Amino acid sequence: MRTPFTVRLIQSMPRSGWIALAIFAAITWIGIPAAHLMLPESSPLHLSAYTISLLGKILCYMVVAVAMDLIWGYAGILSLGHGLFFALGGYAFGMYLMRQIGRDGSYGSDLPDFMVFLDWKELPWYWAGSDSFLWAIFLAMALPGVVAFIFGYFAFRSRIKGVYFSIITQALTYAAMLLFFRNETGFGGNNGFTDFKRILGYSITSPEMRVTLFALSAALLVACLILGRYLVSSRFGRVLTAIRDAESRVMFIGYNPLHYKLFIWTLSAVLCGLAGALYVPQVGIINPSEMSPANSIELAVWVAVGGRGTLIGAVLGAGIVNLAKSYFTVTVPEYWPFFLGFLFIAVTLYLPDGVVGLWRKLRARKGPDSAGVSETAVRKASETENTTPANSSANGARA
Amino acid sequence: MMQTTDIERAANESTANAGNLREQWESEATTSHLVTGELDLSHNVILYLDDITVSFDGFRALNKLSLAIDAGELRCIIGPNGAGKTTMMDVITGKTRPDEGKAFFGQTIDLTRMTEPQIAHAGIGRKFQKPTIFEKHTAFENLELAMKADKRVRRSLFASLFDDERDRISDVLKQIRLDKEADRSAGLLSHGQKQWLEIGMLLMQEPRLLLLDEPVAGMTDDETERTAELFVSLAGKHSLMVVEHDMAFVEALGGKVTVLCEGSVLAEGDLATVQADPRVIEVYLGR
Numbered sequence: 311m312r313t314p315f316t317v318r319l320i321q322s323m324p325r326s327g328w329i330a331l332a333i334f335a336a337i338t339w340i341g342i343p344a345a346h347l348m349l350p351e352s353s354p355l356h357l358s359a360y361t362i363s364l365l366g367k368i369l370c371y372m373v374v375a376v377a378m379d380l381i382w383g384y385a386g387i388l389s390l391g392h393g394l395f396f397a398l399g400g401y402a403f404g405m406y407l408m409r410q411i412g413r414d415g416s417y418g419s420d421l422p423d424f425m426v427f428l429d430w431k432e433l434p435w436y437w438a439g440s441d442s443f444l445w446a447i448f449l450a451m452a453l454p455g456v457v458a459f460i461f462g463y464f465a466f467r468s469r470i471k472g473v474y475f476s477i478i479t480q481a482l483t484y485a486a487m488l489l490f491f492r493n494e495t496g497f498g499g500n501n502g503f504t505d506f507k508r509i510l511g512y513s514i515t516s517p518e519m520r521v522t523l524f525a526l527s528a529a530l531l532v533a534c535l536i537l538g539r540y541l542v543s544s545r546f547g548r549v550l551t552a553i554r555d556a557e558s559r560v561m562f563i564g565y566n567p568l569h570y571k572l573f574i575w576t577l578s579a580v581l582c583g584l585a586g587a588l589y590v591p592q593v594g595i596i597n598p599s600e601m602s603p604a605n606s607i608e609l610a611v612w613v614a615v616g617g618r619g620t621l622i623g624a625v626l627g628a629g630i631v632n633l634a635k636s637y638f639t640v641t642v643p644e645y646w647p648f649f650l651g652f653l654f655i656a657v658t659l660y661l662p663d664g665v666v667g668l669w670r671k672l673r674a675r676k677g678p679d680s681a682g683v684s685e686t687a688v689r690k691a692s693e694t695e696n697t698t699p700a701n702s703s704a705n706g707a708r709a
Numbered sequence: 710m711m712q713t714t715d716i717e718r719a720a721n722e723s724t725a726n727a728g729n730l731r732e733q734w735e736s737e738a739t740t741s742h743l744v745t746g747e748l749d750l751s752h753n754v755i756l757y758l759d760d761i762t763v764s765f766d767g768f769r770a771l772n773k774l775s776l777a778i779d780a781g782e783l784r785c786i787i788g789p790n791g792a793g794k795t796t797m798m799d800v801i802t803g804k805t806r807p808d809e810g811k812a813f814f815g816q817t818i819d820l821t822r823m824t825e826p827q828i829a830h831a832g833i834g835r836k837f838q839k840p841t842i843f844e845k846h847t848a849f850e851n852l853e854l855a856m857k858a859d860k861r862v863r864r865s866l867f868a869s870l871f872d873d874e875r876d877r878i879s880d881v882l883k884q885i886r887l888d889k890e891a892d893r894s895a896g897l898l899s900h901g902q903k904q905w906l907e908i909g910m911l912l913m914q915e916p917r918l919l920l921l922d923e924p925v926a927g928m929t930d931d932e933t934e935r936t937a938e939l940f941v942s943l944a945g946k947h948s949l950m951v952v953e954h955d956m957a958f959v960e961a962l963g964g965k966v967t968v969l970c971e972g973s974v975l976a977e978g979d980l981a982t983v984q985a986d987p988r989v990i991e992v993y994l995g996r
């Protein structure tokens with residue numbers, strides 16, 4: 311007798327985890343949209359357009375953090391190029407957004423403004439199909455997926471590991487950034503894409519659209535958490551962590567690590583791409599700076615701060631660092647890089663397992679009956695897993 | 710008598726399994742065409758090394774080494790440091806390619822043309838001197854991962870244990886006396902228990918030939934004794950090649966002993982005969 315798939319899917323998360331997810335869904339799909347749309351601006355519970363967009367943006371970052379954690383925390387592969395996959399997803403959807411501007415651009419042409427400016431007469435071939443919404447969604451997944459697959463195939467086949475792998479991923483995103491900076495590449499050069507007007511014909515600045523994008527981001531995060539939870543509790547996940555801890559042994563018992571790494575690496579890139587596609591309409595701009603090496607490093611810092619190797623850690627880390635960042639950029643923007651650097655050093659030295667590790671340590675100290683600490687801690691951790699975004703929304707509202 | 714029937718049964722089982730294994734490996738391996746076929750034990754020899762030479766920068770670690778292991782045999786390999794024992798295992802498992810000579814698994818499988826994982830799939834399990842287990846996984850999970858199964862990604866995504874697989878894991882846990890530690894992280898086990906867990910992982914792979922490089926290093930006397938019992942009980946159904954410096958352990962195993970020296974076989978026979986051989990005495994005392 312084997313346990314049926316659906317049962318295993320449900321069992322991959324403790325009951326408290328599902329409850330927390332349901333609460334999170336209720337807050338992000340009903341509570342927050344209602345607070346924006348229904349409550350009058352005078353109400354203390356009213357959420358401004360700025361807050362909704364900020365929270366939506368952070369939800370996208372949380373998805374990226376989960377994707378990053380799958381590859382770094384579970385498979386032990388530190389990517390310092392995940393910003394590239396995020397940006398590629400953003401650009402893929404951004405092309406659609408540019409086409410949706412139609413003739414409302416400043417030149418009144420069918421072509422995007424930057425092409426008119428370059429004196430181009432028609433769309434380059436790779437813009438074909440960019441007026442289709444479905445094609446844009448497909449491209450937002452396929453483009454990062456294909457790039458990751460090809461890059462990963464050669465890197466993993468050559469058994470490039472550890473810091474060497476991290477360095478070439480940095481080089482990859484840097485090279486892509488230089489490429490996208492060029493006007494001739496056909497993606498708007500250093501200005502990138504902006505001034506979006508519509509999605510599927512509906513105004514992008516309407517409160518309904520804003521709330522829809524926010525709710526979709528929350529849905530993507532929920533889906534990622536369920537998928538991630540299933541993966542890491544499956545045999546596949548156990549092979550991944552085995553590869554992280556003793557790769558040669560894994561080969562010796564007959565698994566081919568190349569296939570395992572390639573699968574999770576590509577999946578991780580696809581999730582980043584989707585997050586990027588949802589991010590761009592919410593912030594209203596995409597440009598090559600998203601591919602800057604520093605951005606990708608920041609992603610790793612989120613996961614390190616939250617605690618890698620736990621999905622909740624990734625979500626928490628992305629929330630904490632980004633709320634801190636939006637606070638800093640409003641008050642003392644020039645100190646942000648120093649704070650980020652300090653945070654990374656402090657976490658590396660004192661909190662190797664991040665916030666989640668700290669939480670577990672505190673719990674272990676409190677309860678005398680904590681022989682099975684790690685197990686319960688995991689359970690507890692996934693309990694908080696999904697209430698966190700909700701908390702952060704509350705904080706965000708204040709920010 | 711008893712032993713022969715066992716071996717025959719094992720040989721039949723292997724014929725049945727080989728098709729599966731081959732199919733599985735062919736889609737997985739990068740060089741799939743090299744799997745030569747099922748294990749042929751018609752001459753009752755499971756491992757056959759002939760005139761193997763391995764040189765490292767002109768230094769001959771193995772020098773025309775010839776050795777044959779019978780199906781179901783428990784063979785001990787002894788010899789001074791640097792005699793080439795580990796190098797010999799490297800050749801058998803595909804880690805090192807010999808400069809000259811032949812290495813056959815059964816009558817037909819040419820080991821010198823296969824990759825390490827292919828050799829593992831063909832039925833040779835190896836335990837390294839330093840225990841390498843998955844420390845973050847539980848003992849149970851370690852065995853689950855090692856279990857003979859379809860090891861492709863798409864299977865692992867949806868795999869769950871069948872009842873008979875679960876039983877098999879429990880059996881091996883009992884055999885290696887870790888049934889009480891099944892759900893503990895392997896990293897928390899004692900050194901001896903880790904060695905045992907690794908032996909258990911080998912058993913889960915259901916290999917036909919087990920290569921064990923200094924398996925009792927770091928074990929207590931009690932653990933050493935129990936390991937000897939375990940190996941003796943495995944012989945017959947499996948074939949074993951054990952490299953060990955601990956003479957009491959070799960004696961407890963009671964099998965045939967091969968003495969390696971400077972890359973070739975110096976003497977072969979039961980332990981008492983070998984120990985009485987003047988050349989062997991000279992090699993050991995000369996050091």
Ligand SMILES: Nc1ncnc2c1ncn2[C@@H]1O[C@H](COP(=O)(O)OP(=O)(O)OP(=O)(O)O)[C@@H](O)[C@H]1O
Binds near residue numbers: 790792796
């Ligand atoms: N990769 C290598 N490069 C150069 N020399 C090597 C290499 N591997 C082994 N050797 C040499 O080959 C000889 C045989 O080594 P091997 O490890 O097989 O000995 P051993 O019998 O296992 O010894 P021990 O009992 O110490 O484990 C040694 O002199 C060793 O230095």
Ligand SMILES: [Mg+2]
Binds near residue numbers: 794795
């Ligand atoms: Mg050795």
